[in-house]
Amino acid sequence: MYSHCANDSHRVQTCLLNLHSKLRGYFNSTLIMRSTIDAIQKVLSTAKAAISGKRYHKGTKKYCVIVTLDVKNAFNSARWNHILSALEKMGVPLEGKFLCAVHVLAGTPPLVLLVDERSRLYEHSREDAWSDATSEERAKTLEKWQTQWSTTTKGRWTHRLIPSIAAWIERRHGEVNYHLTQLLSGHGCFRSYLCRTKNDTSSSCPTCQPAVEDVEHFIFHCPRFTVEREELYRLANGPLETETFVGFMLENERNWEATASFASSVMARLRSEERARRR
Numbered sequence: 001m002y003s004h005c006a007n008d009s010h011r012v013q014t015c016l017l018n019l020h021s022k023l024r025g026y027f028n029s030t031l032i033m034r035s036t037i038d039a040i041q042k043v044l045s046t047a048k049a050a051i052s053g054k055r056y057h058k059g060t061k062k063y064c065v066i067v068t069l070d071v072k073n074a075f076n077s078a079r080w081n082h083i084l085s086a087l088e089k090m091g092v093p094l095e096g097k098f099l100c101a102v103h104v105l106a107g108t109p110p111l112v113l114l115v116d117e118r119s120r121l122y123e124h125s126r127e128d129a130w131s132d133a134t135s136e137e138r139a140k141t142l143e144k145w146q147t148q149w150s151t152t153t154k155g156r157w158t159h160r161l162i163p164s165i166a167a168w169i170e171r172r173h174g175e176v177n178y179h180l181t182q183l184l185s186g187h188g189c190f191r192s193y194l195c196r197t198k199n200d201t202s203s204s205c206p207t208c209q210p211a212v213e214d215v216e217h218f219i220f221h222c223p224r225f226t227v228e229r230e231e232l233y234r235l236a237n238g239p240l241e242t243e244t245f246v247g248f249m250l251e252n253e254r255n256w257e258a259t260a261s262f263a264s265s266v267m268a269r270l271r272s273e274e275r276a277r278r279r
């Protein structure tokens with residue numbers, strides 16, 4: 001019998017990612033006036049999504065946990081680098097293998113970089129040109145984030161798809177949903193991933209063995225998904241590959257939606273095949 005923890009943890013991670021990108025909107029000038037109630041509703045709908053669906057076996061999904069950190073008057077009374085070192089001393093995980101890709105997918109810089117930016121802005125706080133400083137410091141944060149993303153060993157599949165953070169976060173269309181997250185992060189029902197997380201006993205593709213069923217094989221090569229893939233290639237006027245996949249999505253909304261629908265249909269099939277193997 002396999003453990004299902006990995007799948008449940010995906011669901012929570014994806015919900016957090018969705019919340020992350022929704023909250024990102026609050027920092028855009030056009031959305032800055034949205035009410036607190038609206039924010040609460042988003043948290044509630046995220047919680048609802050986190051507990052939706054059924055477990056395979058006994059047990060309920062009535063509850064999920066949302067943890068927030070509220071430091072009273074933190075923005076004007078505490079130094080962010082002090083907050084960060086306090087969090088680190090308490091052993092609060094600020095970064096992780098999966099989180100590295102999640103930050104890029106959600107378009108939200110890692111907490112460490114945001115804290116650093118906050119500290120720099122604190123130094124500017126007595127100056128007049130606050131808005132200039134804000135955009136200048138945000139540009140520096142993006143530069144540091146890009147350097148970190150280009151040199152880290154984490155999230156390399158996502159990095160192959162999205163080498164430039166700016167190109168990704170400055171897009172004008174497209175939400176990253178549950179199935180797209182699996183495709184773009186490489187964390188999904190692919191046998192190589194399931195095997196690595198001890199949720200399957202073999203990483204071989206059931207059709208192409210001994211070829212390994214990893215996310216790249218799944219998207220670009222496996223004959224099980226030729227029909228869905230051809231539909232995508234038809235829109236792209238030719239075959240896509242890892243390095244051109246996200247560029248195609250970013251070109252226009254139609255391409256993005258077609259990729260999202262490709263992700264939903266192939267991931268749903270993969271999931272049902274995985275369920276059948278477990279029986």
Ligand SMILES: [Zn+2]
Pocket residue numbers: 205206207208209211213217221222223224
């Ligand atoms: Zn295959």
